[in-house]
Amino acid sequence: MPIDFDLTARQKKLKAVAREFAREVLRPAAERADALPDPQAAFCELKPVYEQATAAGFSTMFLPEEYGGGGASTVDFLVAIEELCAVDPGFPTVLLVNGLALMPVLWFGSEAQREQWIGRATADTRGDFLAGWVVSERGGTANFDHPSPQAGIQLVADHDRARGEYVVNGEKHWPCNAGGWDLRGADVNLCVVRTDRTKGGKEALSALLVERGTPGIEYSVIDKMAHRTCQNVTMTFRGVRVPEQNLIAEGDGDLLINRNFTWSAPIASIAAVAVARGAYEFALKWAKTYTGGGSRPIIDHQAVGHLLAEVAAKIEAGRYLCWKAAHYADTHDGQGHALGGMNKTFCGDLMQSVVFDCMRVVGVNALDRKFPMARYYRESMVFPLYDAGNLAMQRRRTWGVMADAAFTPDTFVDGDPLVFTKSMEGYGVVPENG
Ligand SMILES: Cc1cc2nc3c(=O)[nH]c(=O)nc-3n(C[C@H](O)[C@H](O)[C@H](O)COP(=O)(O)OP(=O)(O)OC[C@H]3O[C@@H](n4cnc5c(N)ncnc54)[C@H](O)[C@@H]3O)c2cc1C
Structure with missing residues (x-):
């Protein structure tokens, strides 16, 4: 049995538990929060849900058992995330970003750093601990691997060797979770910094673990x-001093970014599938009951039936590509950068149009805010834009892998190993007329 798409008994149970949690616990809080005008109040409205998600084991399920996590595979995580995102894709982003902050510590950190930071996350039984993944910048992030030191990441960390510290100055724009519940910082923020002012993005980037309470940082919330x-x-940094033992991936921040976005790609992609699924479930039910002023439910009209058939096919195809990308990463030590990029661009872009097709089935009533379609439409706009934006970062790294001699069209279908290297970076950062 070389190909098996069946969920195990454990995965089916996980799906049922996540679905019940999503419908009973997450939905009412998310609906209240979405209606709040203040974005920080909206986030905090979900705090009790986060506490229950922690108690249920969702918050740290993807972290290894040896550091106190749930030991779930990425495929397992997708099963749970799809259920949560079908109700609200914002809240599961909090869980995803905890992972984006902590998984690099597992991959690039020392044993002491793993025990300290992953251990702190998994020791939290109350549902307080937040970790931020801090990479994006106001001037743009898409060209983080640009060869010029004046381009790409500009949050600078200068090494003060005498005091054994890095001194960080600059700004980050868009990091999730990073402000924490009280806007005084997440428990830890993993910040991608420029540790060499003279080199390009393939050599000059590293990451710093910045602890809550570190002086010199201000946070202001973006109203999305x-x-x-x-x-x-x-996040504004002014002379922020961070102990040098908090540095990871020195000179390899570029590889850290790429590996992180390979881990998150199927998760962000299943979120897109889930939102489309939510819209499809509503549209299908609508089509079976609404007559549009005629004598039969609108599903009996071929135009509606054909469109729903296309919608269902795209959702099924999207889901299985997510499972494949996650499975490849699970079985290849987090590799599969090109497949992750394909997964994210395919699902992020496609599902946004699937939600619109569902609105076309429902018709004008899809615009009525008392129904969920208008919200699904808003939520689906995020997928092509966030998690390393589809037009540049996700497609560039797929392109870089495909251009390499080691890549063949059979690489992923045959499950062959293919390790991402720095030589696959930098594609498309300097345009031909640039
Ligand atoms: C809900 C949510 C959660 C987020 N969470 C986080 C987080 O936890 N941490 C974090 O750091 N950020 C986070 N972000 C920010 C976001 O993920 C990234 O900033 C975003 O993906 C950057 O992508 P971009 O392509 O728009 O980049 P930009 O650099 O702003 O690019 C802008 C545009 O220029 C185009 N472009 C630029 N250069 C090229 C090129 N070489 N080739 C082709 N096109 C190019 C891009 O394709 C894009 O269309 C989050 C955003 C949202 C909405």
Whole structure:
């Protein structure tokens, strides 16, 4: 049995538990939060849900058992995330970003750093601990691997060797979770910094673990049109001193970014599938009961039936591509950067149009805010834009892998190993006329 798409008994149970949690616990809080005008109040409205998610084991399920996590595979995590995102894709982003902050510590950190930071996350039984993944910048993030030191990441960390510290100055724009519940910082923020002012993005980037309470940082919340149940902030650093033992991936921040976005790609993609699924479930039910003033439910009209058939096919195809990308990463030590990029661009872009097709089935009533379609539409706009934006970062790294001699069209279908290297970076950062 070389190909098996069946969920195990454990995965079926996980799906049922996550679905019940999503409908009973998450939905009412997310609906209240989405209606709140203040974005920080909207985020905090979900705090009791986060506490219950922690108690249920969702918050740290993807972290290894040896550090106190749930030991779930990425495929397992997708099963749970799809259920949560079908109700609200903002809240699961909080869980995803905890992972984006902590998984690099597992991959690039020392044993002491793993025990300290992953251990702190898994020791939290109350549902307080937040970790931020801090990479995006106001001037743009899409060209983080640009060869010029004046381009790409500009949050600078200068090494003060005498005091054994890095001194950080600059700004980050968009990191999720980073402000924490009280806007005094997440428990830890993993910040991608420039540790060499003279080199390009393939050599000059590293990451610093910045602990809550570190002086010199200010946070202000971004007021988004969707995903209002997660927090995004602008983070300003003025002379922020961080102990040098908090540095990871020195000179390999570029590889850290790429590996992180390979881990998150199927998760963000299943979120897109889930939102489309939510819209499809509503549209299908509508089509079976609404007559449009005629004598039969509108599903009996071929135009509606054909469109719903296309919608269902795209959702099924999207879901299985997510499972494949997650499975490849699970079985290849977090590799599969090109497949992750394909997964994210395919699902993020496609599902946004699937939600619109569902609105076309429902008709004008899809615009009525008392129904969920208008919200699904807003939420679906996020997927092509966030998690390493589809037009540049996700497609560039797929392109870089495909251009390499080691890549063949059979690489992923045959499950062959293919390790991402720095030589696959930098594609498309300097345009031909640039
Ligand atoms: C809900 C949510 C959660 C988020 N969470 C986080 C988080 O936890 N941490 C974090 O750091 N950020 C986070 N972000 C920010 C976001 O993920 C990134 O900033 C975003 O993906 C950057 O993508 P971009 O392509 O728009 O980049 P930009 O650099 O702003 O690019 C802008 C545009 O220029 C185009 N472009 C630029 N250069 C090229 C090129 N070489 N080739 C082709 N096109 C190019 C891009 O394709 C894009 O269309 C979050 C955002 C949202 C909405």
